Amino acid sequence: MxxxxxxxxxxxVLLSEHHDGxxxxxxxxLHPAHxxxxxxxxxxxxxxxxxxxxxxxPRILAETQAKNLRSIKLLxxxxxxxxxxxxxxxxxxxxxxxxxxxxx
Numbered sequence: 584m585x586x587x588x589x590x591x592x593x594x595x596v597l598l599s600e601h602h603d604g605x606x607x608x609x610x611x612x613l614h615p616a617h618x619x620x621x622x623x624x625x626x627x628x629x630x631x632x633x634x635x636x637x638x639x640x641p642r643i644l645a646e647t648q649a650k651n652l653r654s655i656k657l658l659x660x661x662x663x664x665x666x667x668x669x670x671x672x673x674x675x676x677x678x679x680x681x682x683x684x685x686x687x
Contacts, residue, residue: 593617596630598643601678602671606644607634609681618653627661635683642682649675 594613601608609630613623634640645663647654655677663679670676 593622594626596626598630598634598638601644601646603644606642607638607640609634609643609645623657624660627657631661631681635685640683641686642680645679645681646671646676647679649677 592614594611594617597610598607599610600606609627611623611627611630613626631643634643644666645658647658649655649668658679661681663681666678666680668675668677
């Protein structure tokens with residue numbers, strides 16, 4: 584994602600295969616200098632819209648560490664719900680799910 588003002592790189596949103604091998608995961612990273620301005624929320628909403636309207640995916644997943652409260656809040660803000668918890672990389676992870684609204 585880039586700034587509309589000066590094309591500065593703010594971060595990224597990526598759709599890729601989830602670790603489970605069955606689903607597509609939406610991942611993101613935002614440079615800390617740009618946290619708290621709504622950029623990640625906007626970018627994830629656009630990424631989800633692309634996943635559903637252009638790619639026709641039935642659902643997307645996002646995975647974050649259980650201790651990453653800011654990320655959890657962000658994923659819930661865009662409508663994702665907790666799907667399951669697991670341990671990976673020595674940490675508890677939460678997998679969130681968002682269903683394609685046109686398929687419900």
